[in-house]
Amino acid sequence: CHTNLQGARRRRPVVGGQAISSPDRVVDASTGTTKLDIARYYATVAPLLLPHLDQRPVALVRAPDGIAGALFFQKHLERITLPGVIQLDPALDPGHASLLEIDSLPGLMGAVQMNTLELHTWNARHDRIERPDRFVIDLDPGDGVPWDKVQEAALLTRTLLTELGFTPFLKTSGGKGLHVVTPIKRLHDWDTVKGFTKQLTEHLARLMPDRFSALSGPKNRVGKIYPDYLRNGRGATTVAAWSARARAGIGVSVPIGWDELAAVTGGAHWHLGNVEERLRVGAGPWAGYDKAAVSIGGPAKQLGAVR
Ligand code: ATP
Ligand code: MN
Ligand code: MN
Numbered sequence: 001c002h003t004n005l006q007g008a009r010r011r012r013p014v015v016g017g018q019a020i021s022s023p024d025r026v027v028d029a030s031t032g033t034t035k036l037d038i039a040r041y042y043a044t045v046a047p048l049l050l051p052h053l054d055q056r057p058v059a060l061v062r063a064p065d066g067i068a069g070a071l072f073f074q075k076h077l078e079r080i081t082l083p084g085v086i087q088l089d090p091a092l093d094p095g096h097a098s099l100l101e102i103d104s105l106p107g108l109m110g111a112v113q114m115n116t117l118e119l120h121t122w123n124a125r126h127d128r129i130e131r132p133d134r135f136v137i138d139l140d141p142g143d144g145v146p147w148d149k150v151q152e153a154a155l156l157t158r159t160l161l162t163e164l165g166f167t168p169f170l171k172t173s174g175g176k177g178l179h180v181v182t183p184i185k186r187l188h189d190w191d192t193v194k195g196f197t198k199q200l201t202e203h204l205a206r207l208m209p210d211r212f213s214a215l216s217g218p219k220n221r222v223g224k225i226y227p228d229y230l231r232n233g234r235g236a237t238t239v240a241a242w243s244a245r246a247r248a249g250i251g252v253s254v255p256i257g258w259d260e261l262a263a264v265t266g267g268a269h270w271h272l273g274n275v276e277e278r279l280r281v282g283a284g285p286w287a288g289y290d291k292a293a294v295s296i297g298g299p300a301k302q303l304g305a306v307r
Contacts, residue, residue: 016043018109027066027117030248033272035115041244041252041272042112046105048282049242053108055125057088057099059237060111061118067246071117075099075235084110092129093235101126117246120237123193124186131186132193133293136238137201138228139178142213142221151261153211153225154178158258160204164299167292169285170258171241173267174251179238183293190234196300197229203303241286244272254278257285 012019013036023036042049062072076097077087084107087098102108102119111119123132137157141150154170157180161168168182184193204227205214213224220226231238245251251268252275270278 015039016046016105016109018106018113020113025066027063028248028250029066029068031250031273033250037272038117038244038250039109039112041275042108043105044276045242045279046108048279049119049240050103050105050108051283052240052242053102053119053121055103055127056101056121057092057126057129058102058122058240059120060100060116061120061246062115063117063246064115067117067248071246080114082107082110082114084108088126092126099126117244117250119240119243121240122235122237123232128186130189132184132188132190132232133186134181134183135193135197135229135296136231137180137182137197138173138231138238139180140221140226140228141177142224142226143218145223145225147266149211150177150225150267151264153227154180154261155258156208156211157204157227160200164302165294166299167288167294169255169289169292170261171253171255172251172264172269173239174243174245174253174270175247175267177267179253181238183289185293185295187295187297190232193296194229194232196296196303197232199300199303201227201229249273255283255286260285
C-alpha cells in the first residue's frame, strides 16, 4: 500500500472543523503551549466566547511565531484571508478597510489557524455602530501595587456604578488587572459615553486620591490604580471574555461574580493550564447581563450634581 510521507510529515489535525497547520509549533515556551493546544481551547470555549463576539467589530492579535515573536494587532484583513470571518460594510469606518466580525465556529477557527491568540471587541454592535451598548473601566495596577488594592479598587468602582443605578459586571483581563464592564442602553454617542466615563474615573480619583490616580503614565501611578476610561472611544477595543492572552502563561479573560473576587489571585488567575474546570461555571456569573442595560442619562446628571 502507498504511504504518503509528505502527508505524514505535515500533520494537520482537524479541530473545530478546521485543519490546523504546524500543530506542534510552540506558542509559549514558558508553558510549552502549542498551536494545537490553542486551537483545542478555542474549539472548546467557542459556545461561551461567540456570544461575546456577536455583532461586534473584532480586532485580532496574531502571533505567527508565538508570543516571543512579533505580534500583529489587526482591525482589518491585510494580506491574509480568513474564511468565515465577516468583513463589515466599509461605510462603518470610512476611510479604512472593512472592519471584521466573527460570528461562527468556522470564523473563529479560521482566525486561530491564522495564528490568532487574542480577540478584542468594540463597545458597539454593527447595526448601531454610533451608539455604544456598554462601557469598560480597565483597572490597571501601577508598578508595585499589591493585588488586594486592585480588588478593593474594583469594589469601589462597583459601589459608585451601583449607586448611580448601573449593574456592572467583572472579568479578569488575563493579564495584570480587571475589567469592569457595564451594559448601557444604546442612546448616546461615543463622545458622550467616553466623556461620562472620564468623569467617573476623575470622580473616583477625587474621592480616593490615595487609591486612584486620574493621570496615566507610570510616574502618576506609583502605588495606585489607574482606572482607564480610554477603552470607551470609537474604535477602541477590549479583550473579549474567554479570549486567551499573548503573554507568558497564556492567561484567559474570565467573567467572574462580584462574590468571587476575594478568591481571585490576579488578572491571570485563569490561564490555559487551569481554565478547563472554569468552563463548567461558564456564563453563570454574568447572568442577567442582557437585561441590565440602563441609560447613562440619569447617572450623568447625578454625577454632574455631586462634582
Ligand atoms: P492588563 O490587565 O494587563 O492591563 P489589558 O487587556 O487591560 O490587560 P492590554 O493588553 O495592555 O491591557 O491592552 C491594551 C488595550 O489596547 C486593549 O484594549 C487592546 O484592545 C488595545 N490594543 C492592544 N494592542 C494594540 C495595538 N497594537 N494597537 C491598538 N490597540 C491595541
Ligand atoms: Mn488593563
Ligand atoms: Mn490600560
